[in-house]
Amino acid sequence: MLDAVDRTTAGERIIASKAAPRGLLPMEARGLTLAISGKRLVDAVDLDLNANSITMIMGPNGAGKSLLIRLLHGMITPTSGSITWSGEQLNEGMRRRQAMVFQRPVLLRRSVAANVDFVLSLRGPTDKAKRDHILEHVGLLEHAKQPARLLSGGEQQRLALARALALEPDVLFLDEPTASLDPASVLRIEQIVSSAHASGTKIIFITHDFGQAKRLAGDIVLMHRGGVLEHTPAEKFFEKPQTAKGVDFLAGRIVL
Numbered sequence: 001m002l003d004a005v006d007r008t009t010a011g012e013r014i015i016a017s018k019a020a021p022r023g024l025l026p027m028e029a030r031g032l033t034l035a036i037s038g039k040r041l042v043d044a045v046d047l048d049l050n051a052n053s054i055t056m057i058m059g060p061n062g063a064g065k066s067l068l069i070r071l072l073h074g075m076i077t078p079t080s081g082s083i084t085w086s087g088e089q090l091n092e093g094m095r096r097r098q099a100m101v102f103q104r105p106v107l108l109r110r111s112v113a114a115n116v117d118f119v120l121s122l123r124g125p126t127d128k129a130k131r132d133h134i135l136e137h138v139g140l141l142e143h144a145k146q147p148a149r150l151l152s153g154g155e156q157q158r159l160a161l162a163r164a165l166a167l168e169p170d171v172l173f174l175d176e177p178t179a180s181l182d183p184a185s186v187l188r189i190e191q192i193v194s195s196a197h198a199s200g201t202k203i204i205f206i207t208h209d210f211g212q213a214k215r216l217a218g219d220i221v222l223m224h225r226g227g228v229l230e231h232t233p234a235e236k237f238f239e240k241p242q243t244a245k246g247v248d249f250l251a252g253r254i255v256l
């Protein structure tokens with residue numbers, strides 16, 4: 001392993017160093033509730049994420065998917081209930097080992113390279129080789145000097161992913177990262193996500209796209225009205241969901 005690391009460039013070391021499974025799992029949520037103005041938007045969710053799989057969160061609009069992952073990432077505080085990662089209450093140190101990519105990319109109004117440099121600078125001295133490797137990995141090296149705002153939607157989303165991966169997260173949350181992208185751009189993002197997963201990152205991914213879920217998911221968390229209806233291995237889910245509502249959802253019959 002050390003030999004392999006020694007032979008790689010600085011950039012490749014980012015990927016290689018993650019090959020061994022790392023330590024934020026398992027995640028346990030118990031009675032997780034978020035109430036706003038008396039409405040339980042996330043309602044008594046119990047959820048266990050044990051495997052270093054790609055977990056896909058699905059469910060109709062307004063089901064509470066985005067709120068759930070924001071809670072799991074500690075971006076918002078629950079009204080009640082608990083979240084532990086590797087047996088400890090969610091804390092700042094854990095949050096720094098996680099990253100989030102949103103449906104609309106969050107980027108700095110600077111160059112593509114500066115967007116990645118900024119994230120790397122949070123972790124240590126700027127490392128140009130590392131930055132270039134990350135940009136190459138997401139297919140943006142030739143755009144390095146361009147202003148990020150001039151990138152296409154798909155390219156901006158790849159830059160958002162590059163920024164998230166620069167953090168070398170143990171856990172990567174993705175909230176509909178391919179919702180407005182063309183099919184080729186969707187597949188590129190999926191390849192990058194799969195490769196992050198293959199190198200040891202736990203992926204928690206919200207999608208409305210059944211094809212995407214079938215391509216990527218190890219397990220499916222199905223949400224409805226703030227609750228988790230079922231958490232099922234993906235193959236089993238697409239063959240036959242474990243709940244009647246799950247069957248309705250797959251048939252397009254379930255709405256909020």
Ligand SMILES: Nc1ncnc2c1ncn2[C@@H]1O[C@H](COP(=O)(O)OP(=O)(O)OP(=O)(O)O)[C@@H](O)[C@H]1O
Binds near residue numbers: 041
């Ligand atoms: N800050 C807020 N204040 C009040 N209601 C909110 C707030 N944030 C979200 N909601 C409501 O909570 C519900 C769940 O929202 P959430 O964004 O988690 O849904 P979602 O499952 O991600 O839906 P979509 O598939 O449309 O993205 C929605 O009805 C939404 O209107």
Ligand SMILES: [Mg+2]
Binds near residue numbers: 065066067175
């Ligand atoms: Mg959402």
